[in-house]
Amino acid sequence: MRGIVTRIALGGALCIAVGGAWSQPKLKIGFMLPYTGTYAALGTAIENGFRLRVEEAGGKLAGREIEYVKVDDESDPSKATDNINRLLSRDQVDVVVGTVHSGVAMAMAKVVRESKALLIVPNAGADAVTGAMCAPNIFRSSFSNWQPAYAMGQVAAERKHKTAVTITWKYAAGDESVGGFKEAFEKGGGKVVKELTLAFPNVEFQALLTEIAATRPDIVYAFFAGGGAVKFVKDYAGAGLNKSIPLYGPGFLTDGTLDAQGEAAQGMLTTLHYADSLNTPRDNAFRLAYAKTFKLQPDVYAVQGYDAAQLLVAGMTAVKGDITKRDEMIAAMEKTKVDSPRGAFTLGKSHNPVQDIYLRKVEGKENKVIGVAVKALADPGRGCRM
Numbered sequence: 528m529r530g531i532v533t534r535i536a537l538g539g540a541l542c543i544a545v546g547g548a549w550s551q552p553k554l555k556i557g558f559m560l561p562y563t564g565t566y567a568a569l570g571t572a573i574e575n576g577f578r579l580r581v582e583e584a585g586g587k588l589a590g591r592e593i594e595y596v597k598v599d600d601e602s603d604p605s606k607a608t609d610n611i612n613r614l615l616s617r618d619q620v621d622v623v624v625g626t627v628h629s630g631v632a633m634a635m636a637k638v639v640r641e642s643k644a645l646l647i648v649p650n651a652g653a654d655a656v657t658g659a660m661c662a663p664n665i666f667r668s669s670f671s672n673w674q675p676a677y678a679m680g681q682v683a684a685e686r687k688h689k690t691a692v693t694i695t696w697k698y699a700a701g702d703e704s705v706g707g708f709k710e711a712f713e714k715g716g717g718k719v720v721k722e723l724t725l726a727f728p729n730v731e732f733q734a735l736l737t738e739i740a741a742t743r744p745d746i747v748y749a750f751f752a753g754g755g756a757v758k759f760v761k762d763y764a765g766a767g768l769n770k771s772i773p774l775y776g777p778g779f780l781t782d783g784t785l786d787a788q789g790e791a792a793q794g795m796l797t798t799l800h801y802a803d804s805l806n807t808p809r810d811n812a813f814r815l816a817y818a819k820t821f822k823l824q825p826d827v828y829a830v831q832g833y834d835a836a837q838l839l840v841a842g843m844t845a846v847k848g849d850i851t852k853r854d855e856m857i858a859a860m861e862k863t864k865v866d867s868p869r870g871a872f873t874l875g876k877s878h879n880p881v882q883d884i885y886l887r888k889v890e891g892k893e894n895k896v897i898g899v900a901v902k903a904l905a906d907p908g909r910g911c912r913m
């Protein structure tokens with residue numbers, strides 16, 4: 528047998544004999560993320576975070592080497608089904624990590640729930656992914672669109688604001704973010720008086736800013752992220768609106784964007800499951816390792832990528848790398864308490880994090896934590912039957 532490489536199925540696990548020693552083949556992980564367009568930086572941060580955690584595990588998961596396959600999904604839902612099918616059928620990946628855009632994630636979930644592969648969503652908040660489309664093999668390491676939005680609605684009502692105009696891109700993430708905000712804000716006595724939208728990823732905001740100025744609400748609630756968030760926050764300040772109408776939003780409005788937003792973002796309040804100044808030993812260690820490795824400061828997207836890998840580590844460790852023990856692996860992932868830089872979290876029944884949502888304030892180049900807006904917030908998982 529020496530020098531000969533053979534692949535045989537052993538007890539359900541495919542093993543390779545190399546020079547007489549048995550080892551399992553490489554674990555194939557497909558990154559389906561945006562590497563171009565308005566969400567490009569988010570995709571890169573997620574991949575960086577994921578790779579960092581794998582490197583911390585010695586570059587292997589439960590003894591298995593990793594092979595990565597990458598697809599740029601361009602945040603384009605019309606290409607999503609082909610892209611995910613290519614990863615599953617042509618590349619035969621074991622695990623898919625993706626994606627950022629809710630519309631793309633829903634197309635991925637539809638395909639993956641009918642397959643044997645595992646999907647870990649490291650950002651896209653589409654409520655349905657851990658709601659009506661939930662499935663045993665779909666996990667999320669990030670948030671649902673409802674979570675930070677609901678928390679901000681509650682904060683805005685507690686601060687006695689009475690009227691709000693909302694503004695966002697017209698797609699699932701924007702609609703659901705506005706829905707979550709409105710639910711809590713109106714429950715607390717506020718009223719959303721106008722809902723403004725524009726097509727994703729359009730950034731021609733001027734006409735809508737003029738409409739906001741004419742409506743004169745107490746506050747504006749906005750969902751934008753990535754390059755679009757940079758432009759919106761700058762345009763909002765450029766129009767002078769930040770002087771008279773406070774701009775609120777989920778933390779995506781100011782996360783990973785402060786270098787580019789500069790003065791325009793100062794003092795803004797947002798809600799999110801991460802902040803730059805948590806100052807816990809766990810987060811400090813993560814931030815140091817990330818900064819050393821990538822020469823960049825981490826953001827929420829990096830944390831979500833890192834935690835996607837942490838979920839996978841938990842599952843792979845439980846089955847000693849034998850991913851064919853699918854039920855056992857899923858059970859371990861469901862039970863794990865993720866030691867996240869954001870603070871430890873568990874997963875709810877529909878596989879979405881149950882987590883604290885922080886209230887943050889922009890100071891200089893940091894989203895500083897000024898409190899916990901809602902403790903251990905669980906997504907309602909509406910429509911999930913598992």
Ligand code: BEZ
Pocket residue numbers: 566627628629630650651652653672700752779
């Ligand atoms: C989404 O499409 O779900 C999304 C994109 C960027 C940031 C947050 C959510």
